[in-house]
Amino acid sequence: xxxxxxxxxxxxxxxxxxxxxxxxxxxxxxxxxxxxxxxxxxxxxxxxxxxxxxxxxxxxxxxxxxxxxxxxxxxxxxxxxxxxxxxxxxxxxxxxxxxxxxxxxxxxxxxxxxxxxxxxxxxxxxxxxxxxxxxxxxxxxxxxxxxxxxxxxxxxxxxxxxxxxxxxxxxxxxxxxxxxxxxxxxxxxxxxxxx
Amino acid sequence: xxxxxxxxxxxxxxxxxxxxxxxxxxxxxxxxxxxxxxxxxxxxxxxxxxxxxxxxxxxxxxxxxxxxxxxxxxxxxxxxxxxxxxxxxxxxxxxxxxxxxxxxxxxxxxxxxxxxxxxxxxxxxxxxxxxxxxxxxxxxxxxxxxxxxxxxxxxxxxxxxxxxxxxxxxxxxxxxxxxxxxxxxxxxxxxxxxx
DNA sequence: TCCGCTTCTTAATATACCTTAAGTTTTTTC
DNA sequence: GAAAAAACTTAAGGTATATTAAGAAGCGGA
Numbered sequence: 001x002x003x004x005x006x007x008x009x010x011x012x013x014x015x016x017x018x019x020x021x022x023x024x025x026x027x028x029x030x031x032x033x034x035x036x037x038x039x040x041x042x043x044x045x046x047x048x049x050x051x052x053x054x055x056x057x058x059x060x061x062x063x064x065x066x067x068x069x070x071x072x073x074x075x076x077x078x079x080x081x082x083x084x085x086x087x088x089x090x091x092x093x094x095x096x097x098x099x100x101x102x103x104x105x106x107x108x109x110x111x112x113x114x115x116x117x118x119x120x121x122x123x124x125x126x127x128x129x130x131x132x133x134x135x136x137x138x139x140x141x142x143x144x145x146x147x148x149x150x151x152x153x154x155x156x157x158x159x160x161x162x163x164x165x166x167x168x169x170x171x172x173x174x175x176x177x178x179x180x181x182x183x184x185x186x187x188x189x190x191x192x193x194x195x
Numbered sequence: 196x197x198x199x200x201x202x203x204x205x206x207x208x209x210x211x212x213x214x215x216x217x218x219x220x221x222x223x224x225x226x227x228x229x230x231x232x233x234x235x236x237x238x239x240x241x242x243x244x245x246x247x248x249x250x251x252x253x254x255x256x257x258x259x260x261x262x263x264x265x266x267x268x269x270x271x272x273x274x275x276x277x278x279x280x281x282x283x284x285x286x287x288x289x290x291x292x293x294x295x296x297x298x299x300x301x302x303x304x305x306x307x308x309x310x311x312x313x314x315x316x317x318x319x320x321x322x323x324x325x326x327x328x329x330x331x332x333x334x335x336x337x338x339x340x341x342x343x344x345x346x347x348x349x350x351x352x353x354x355x356x357x358x359x360x361x362x363x364x365x366x367x368x369x370x371x372x373x374x375x376x377x378x379x380x381x382x383x384x385x386x387x388x389x390x
Numbered sequence: 391t392c393c394g395c396t397t398c399t400t401a402a403t404a405t406a407c408c409t410t411a412a413g414t415t416t417t418t419t420c
Numbered sequence: 421g422a423a424a425a426a427a428c429t430t431a432a433g434g435t436a437t438a439t440t441a442a443g444a445a446g447c448g449g450a
Contacts, residue, residue: 067345075337088334120326124319131326134333139283141336142270148343149376150262152436172397181344186437188399347406367427381407383429391450398445408435417426 003034006057010109013055013081017132018125027123031115037061037102043084044100050090052110053130056082059106060170064178065098074179077167083133103171153182154190198229201252205304208250208276212327213320222318226310232256232297238279239295245285247305248325251277254301255365259373260293269374272362278328298366348377349385 010032011025020028033052037043043061044050061084063076075098078084089096090113120127147156157180161168168176173191174184182190205227206220215223228247232238238256239245256279258271270293273279284291285308315322342351352375356363363371369379377385 065341071345073341073344075340087330088337091330091334120323124322127319127323127326128315131322131329134326134329135282135286138329138333138336139286141333141340142283145270145336145339145343146260146268148340149268150266174397183438184398185400185439189401189437192399369427378408379428380409380430384407384431387429393450394448396445396447399443401442402440404437404439406435406437409433411431413428413430415426415428417424419424420422 006034006107006109007032009057009081010055014126014129018129020125024123024125027119028126031112031119033110033112035108035110037106037108039102039104041102042099043102043108044086044089044096044098046097046099047095048089049093049095050086051113052085053090053113053116054084054100055109055111056080056084057107057109059108060103060167061100061106061108062103062171062175063098063100064175072175072178073181074175077164077171077175077179079167079170083137103175148181153180153186154194156180157187157190201229201302201304202227204252204276205250209321209324213324215320219318219320222314223321226307226314228305228307230303230305232301232303234297234299236297237294238297238303239281239284239291239293241292241294242290243284244288244290245281246308247280248285248308248311249279249295250304250306251275251279252302252304254303255298255362256295256301257298257366257370258293258295267370267373268376269370272359272366272370272374274362274365278332298370343376348375348381349389351375352382352385 007029011020011028014020014028034057035043035054037059043054044063046065056078058080060077060079062074062078063084063086064072064074066072076084084100086096086098086100088094089098116126120130147159151159157176160176160180173187177184177187180187202224206215206223209215209223229252230238230249232254238249239258241260251273253275255272255274257269257273258279258281259267259269261267271279279295281291281293281295283289284293311321315325342354346354352371355371355375368382372379372382375382
């Protein structure tokens with residue numbers, strides 16, 4: 001797939017929520033940056049500042065951080081047509097504590113923050129689009145808080161598998177464990193117990 | 196404090212993030228609804244659908260739900276100048292599973308969804324404002340996910356106290372426990388142990 | 391095709407947090 | 421200001437999940 005195809009898939013993605021006219025599409029296209037990452041390559045590492053919004057045109061990524069015991073905790077997983085970022089760093093302009101890493105060879109479409117801020121003013125539909133996207137993202141994270149408080153680990157695993165079957169099959173178990181908030185050993189034990 | 200004061204405080208709150216001209220202020224003011232709630236009164240109960248955005252002009256509120264064992268889990272706490280809602284229900288138009296309850300006598304300013312959708316089109320600064328607000332809310336919930344995965348219960352309690360000292364002093368311990376995801380008994384034990 | 395690296399499993403021991411139940415203190419109500 | 425209700429504490433015993441350590445299985449590169 002070439003760059004134009006990737007860009008078309010982003011335009012199509014945005015058009016599912018808001019209406020873009022010719023002018024908006026041209027404006028938008030002119031600021032997009034394509035980025036290619038190899039498996040295990042990092043888009044962002046602790047100490048850096050997030051400067052772009054990142055749409056996954058093709059591939060698979062995750063964001064995670066290390067706690068004080070150097071344990072990995074996965075915050076976000078994403079595949080084609082998902083967005084991935086450290087919004088804390090992007091919005092606050094502060095250094096990130098997160099790693100954002102490709103789990104497969106991945107093609108991103110990036111929207112630089114400076115350009116995006118200008119687009120928000122000139123093209124209200126773009127501001128609208130991101131408002132709608134982030135509303136859904138907020139609801140999804142809140143759902144995760146609810147799950148983590150109500151359910152035991154196996155139920156969370158089961159919910160995860162049912163919700164993200166296509167992701168589950170592309171990511172190693174230990175990353176899923178670190179997303180669910182359990183050790184790989186305990187997840188392995190749960191899988192055996194329920195099989 | 197009378198209604199006009201409450202409305203002024205909302206306008207002032209919005210003006211901290213975006214610029215509102217006379218026309219926008221008039222338009223906005225014309226759709227606002229003031230709602231008064233007594234202590235323990237519910238704004239929303241399971242089975243109802245959220246139809247408004249709710250700004251706390253004065254008072255204290257929380258949202259919570261009951262899990263399958265009828266345990267309360269507090270999702271959101273808020274005081275003056277915070278927003279409170281079940282965004283899942285509001286955005287999806289589906290029935291809520293949540294209670295939203297006043298913890299003190301509270302005055303809300305409500306923005307009906309139908310009117311707000313119209314404002315988004317006519318006044319892009321309003322769409323912008325809610326995009327900015329929800330971005331911050333997303334970061335805050337994500338921070339909560341991070342805390343719940345890295346820290347033990349006492350650290351979470353400590354972080355909560357440092358971040359929300361003004362809230363901590365207005366709500367009972369058992370609600371804070373249900374926000375942190377522990378039993379009131381265990382929180383009591385932790386408080387003693389660390390005192 | 392084999393080696394080395396990454397991922398997954400097993401099991402024993404340890405710990406954070408829960409459940410239950412009872413008693414105490416604080417707040418609300420009339 | 422007394423009675424009732426709500427909130428908080430204490431403690432014993434139980435469960436879910438972590439830790440450690442070792443080995444097995446799968447997989448990518450020469």
